[in-house]
Amino acid sequence: MFLLQVIFTLAQTDPLPSWNEGATKDAIISFVKDVSTEGSDKFVPKEYRIATFDNDGTLWCEKPLIQGLYVGYRVKKMAAKNPALRKKQPYKAILEGDKAYLHKLTEKDLVSLIIQTHTGTSEAEFDQDVREFFNTAKDHNGKAMHQLLYQPQLELLQFLRDNGFRVYICSGGTIEFVRAISQEYYGIPSEQVIGTRFKYLYKDSANINDLYRQPAIVSFNDKQEKPVNIRYHIGKRPILACGNEGGGGDIYMLRYSQGNTYPSLQLLVDHDDNERESAYAEKDNKSLNWAKKYGWQVISMKKDWKRIFPE
Amino acid sequence: MFLLQVIFTLAQTDPLPSWNEGATKDAIISFVKDVSTEGSDKFVPKEYRIATFDNDGTLWCEKPLIQGLYVGYRVKKMAAKNPALRKKQPYKAILEGDKAYLHKLTEKDLVSLIIQTHTGTSEAEFDQDVREFFNTAKDHNGKAMHQLLYQPQLELLQFLRDNGFRVYICSGGTIEFVRAISQEYYGIPSEQVIGTRFKYLYKDSANINDLYRQPAIVSFNDKQEKPVNIRYHIGKRPILACGNEGGGGDIYMLRYSQGNTYPSLQLLVDHDDNERESAYAEKDNKSLNWAKKYGWQVISMKKDWKRIFPE
Structure with a gap:
């Protein structure tokens, strides 16, 4: 009786309520369930259930940046x-x-x-x-910054954590900027944020015990630098990587994830919703072409997302 | 009845059996209990209970390196x-x-x-x-590598984890070298290892999807570079930092920890046991002088450790 109740409750609870039903939602839910179910062909031990998400255009909007x-x-x-x-x-x-x-x-x-x-x-x-x-701060429409997060992605982050994933942000934004809100906005602690890094000097004396940011960027965390920094920071390839088309900055993170010896899933957000967000594309269409070539799951903001921003 | 039993069992269980009774052991146990007990003056929320340990000479021997x-x-x-x-x-x-x-x-x-x-x-x-x-591999005495770990420190790592700490290695050794054994030897996953970093290039083509180590070191994780890399990697100052005297490489990590706005503890291993390990000191005695000046807890291998290596 109790077991049946639990199964019934689980069946009723949609972990991704802001996602429309369809191939994308199915692919995500199947993958997460497969890798986290012991005995499954695709089971991945918890310590290897690593997910990396780009931030701008993937977890929140990038127009405006x-x-x-x-x-x-x-x-x-x-x-x-x-x-x-x-x-x-x-x-x-x-x-x-x-x-x-x-x-x-x-x-x-x-x-x-x-x-x-x-x-x-x-x-x-x-x-x-x-x-x-x-x-x-407000954007040009008078919206506060936390209203520019993508609601469906917030649900996806929680769904992953609920299934034993450790979720990282791997952003082109500078690391301290993203860390200032990563816990509050995304539930992601500072140690799970990878980003663009300034050069730092550590100074220590009787009155000073602090790091000083120098006017130089030592790693611009974009394109091929994303796998490099994931390697430094995590030391494991992610089994799920999610980026977006628009600047071509996430394709190597997705490729790196795809080289995992464990089953993996690559997700690419397509900015195709001019009514609710912005529609834009790369001149060479590289990210979407690679998605097709390598079998990545494209997330159409227009079709796959029931709503885009939090209420 | 049951509660009394639990209290009795706890009172009987020594979390650090290879440590001799005394001021050092007391200081460690008091600190860990204080910061992890809700309602205590020194309570630190779990997400800020970060500890960083040097590796060579701190968690395992460094003579031989x-x-x-x-x-x-x-x-x-x-x-x-x-x-x-x-x-x-x-x-x-x-x-x-x-x-x-x-x-x-x-x-x-x-x-x-x-x-x-x-x-x-x-x-x-x-x-x-x-x-x-x-x-x-064997050392000059025919000992296998895992026999060169410090048993008291393995107990300390476990005691910290049991009290909600997230424990990092912050080593002068190169990061992938330490990661190869960090889980097996110390129970520390790859994402909690900070170390010296080589330059990497990521290459992607039809047949290649990998990182290639270049003949250049981009960060030698020693001295002032330890706080810098802790900042990049964790984004929080540790509340407990443990290093060793001998090369002067850990003093800035300990100082950085001491700048925490939360209560913090600094531990410095003193290699003073020529019979069971090696006795050696810095020419300028800087680490031990700083320990005195800044009130760090010195761990005398001779006096504080009941045994040094695992059986």
């Missing part, structure tokens, strides 16, 4: 302290919203801008500043 | 394939046990030797080779 909003927030703060910046590019363009100028910035310009806005404070000050940003 | 033995093992293998090495220094000196020559090697020579012996294979081949070494 949230760390980009933070750059704007920092530039405003910096200009308030040092008004000369108002006349200096690219600060002037950012403060005035000069899109024509901003679109001409090269990747080198952008990296330099991230360095300028993300260094020069202690770690504790930086952390507090980022938290303040997350508590006050 | 086990990774040094592995270098010798590799050189023998390399010379078997390429006999020309027998006439080339420093390989010749290693193969012939020419101590006079070896003592003249600079740190740069040693790093170069590690690079030469630790690259040029795939990751899977390297891992298999290291495992073979651990299963077959």
Whole structure:
């Protein structure tokens, strides 16, 4: 009697209520159940049930890029302290919203801008500043940052944890920026966040015992650098990796996962919903082409997600 | 009745049976109980109960240096394939046990030797080779590698885990070398090992999906680099850090831990037991001086450890 009740309850409980029924949802649920059921052909011991998720465009939106909003927030703060910046590019363009100028910035310009806005404070000050940003910032539609998370993915993270997975974020965003909200937004502790890293110096004296961020990025955690940092950080290939099309940055993480000797699943979020989010694609369509070539499961935001953002 | 039995059993069970009674053992047990008991003044939430341990000279012996033995093992293998090495220094000196020559090697020579012996294979081949070494190698006394672990420390690792700690190794040894045995020897999974890192390149094609170790070390995880890598890897300061005197390599890890806003404990193993292990000290005595200056708990191998190695 009791057992039947449990089975009945389980059958009634949908672990992914914001996902539409269909091949994608089926593939995810089957995979998770297979690898976590002892005796199954595809069973994977718990210590190898590792999942890695990209962040921008995969767990929350990337148009607008949230760390980009933070750059704007920092530039405003910096200009308030040092008004000369108002006349200096690219600060002037950012403060005035000069899109024509901003679109001409090269990747080198952008990296330099991230360095300028993300260094020069202690770690504790930086952390507090980022938290303040997350508590006050709004996007162009007036939405708070936590409203830009993808609700179906929050359910997927929980479903994985409920089945013995250890879930990591593997983001192109800088590591401390993501860590400031990883526990609160995703239930992912700081030690399970991999990201772009600044150079650090440790200083110790009678009054100082702290790390100081230097104006240099030592690892830009994108493309082929994602497998490298997963190797350093975890030392195991993930059995589930989830990224998104748009910048081509996640394809090597998915490939690396696919080289696992255990059964594995690769998921690629397709930004194809212009009504509820944004529709965009890569010029060469590489991520979607590789998904087809290598048999990755494509998540159509339009078809597979009942809703996109939290209520 | 049942509760009394449990209390009685707990009172009878010594979590650190290989530690002699005294101030060191008391300090460790009090600290661990304080930070893990809800309602205690010093209570630390579980997610912040992070401990970091150096490896060489802290969890296992460093005289001989086990990774040094592995270098010798590799050189023998390399010379078997390429006999020309027998006439080339420093390989010749290693193969012939020419101590006079070896003592003249600079740190740069040693790093170069590690690079030469630790690259040029795939990751899977390297891992298999290291495992073979651990299963077959003996030290100068004919002891197998797992017999060079410190038994009291194995008990401490378990005691910490039993009280909700997450325990990391933070080693000067290269990360994959330590990971090859971290689970089996210490119960510490690969994702909780921090170490010296080689440069990696990820290659992906129709036949290849792997990381390739390059002949360059990108982070030598010693001295000030330990706090830097703890920050990258964990994102939290440890509340317990344990190192050893001898090379001065752990003092910044202990200092970094001491900057925690939570209560913290610093432990420094003193190699003062020439009968059962080796007695040695730093020329400037820096680690022991800092221990005194900053109030770290010194572990005397001679006085505090009932036995040193496993039976």
